[in-house]
Amino acid sequence: MPQIKRPLTQYGFTLLELLIVIVLLGVMAALIATTIRKPIARQVHDPILQIRTLLDPPASSWKELVCIRHCTECFVSDAHGAIQKSGVHFPPLEAFRFDRRGNTEAYEFGRFKDQAICLRFRYYPNGSTSTMILKSPKGVYFIPSYFGAVRRFATLDDAQSYLQDRQIDLHDSGAYY
Numbered sequence: 732m733p734q735i736k737r738p739l740t741q742y743g744f745t746l747l748e749l750l751i752v753i754v755l756l757g758v759m760a761a762l763i764a765t766t767i768r769k770p771i772a773r774q775v776h777d778p779i780l781q782i783r784t785l786l787d788p789p790a791s792s793w794k795e796l797v798c799i800r801h802c803t804e805c806f807v808s809d810a811h812g813a814i815q816k817s818g819v820h821f822p823p824l825e826a827f828r829f830d831r832r833g834n835t836e837a838y839e840f841g842r843f844k845d846q847a848i849c850l851r852f853r854y855y856p857n858g859s860t861s862t863m864i865l866k867s868p869k870g871v872y873f874i875p876s877y878f879g880a881v882r883r884f885a886t887l888d889d890a891q892s893y894l895q896d897r898q899i900d901l902h903d904s905g906a907y908y
Contacts (some may be wrong), residue, residue, distance in 0.1 A: 778819055779865055779872045780881050785819050786854040795853045798824075799846035806843070824849050825862040827887070835864060835891055864890050 778785060785795045786807065798805040801819035808814045826838035840848035854860050862876040870883045873890045884890040
């Protein structure tokens with residue numbers, strides 16, 4: 732009994748069907764890849780109190796946080812010159828530093844992308860930073876250079892007196908490094 736040959740179309744997919752499936756899989760992979768690569772905004776209740784943990788530098792380098800547009804757009808750079816957009820947003824900030832006499836003066840950070848910089852914060856692998864005071868609508872924050880956590884105060888004068896008391900304690904005890 733002779734066997735009946737079936738037409739080739741009954742054995743599998745046509746070349747056109749395979750190409751359509753491959754194109755659809757490629758489009759889906761591209762969509763998934765772009766959503767994964769977007770910077771993930773960290774949900775932080777008070778980002779100023781956790782500013783050190785937001786950067787988390789590698790063991791051999793430092794990182795710097797630069798914010799523009801009233802601190803609504805921030806960028807992170809490292810020692811190798813790589814700049815990435817950060818998902819962290821701060822309320823409008825004013826930054827102050829201390830002069831040699833212990834008085835506060837406003838920081839002027841310069842410009843980035845032709846915008847005034849409202850915050851420039853460098854964080855080193857050993858945990859050290861620049862000492863500064865940040866004033867926001869939520870309060871006044873003292874960021875110590877190395878020892879201790881970020882502290883919140885009601886007024887700028889409270890933060891300044893805290894720093895002056897702390898400097899006297901360090902001088903008297905010889906506990907500075």
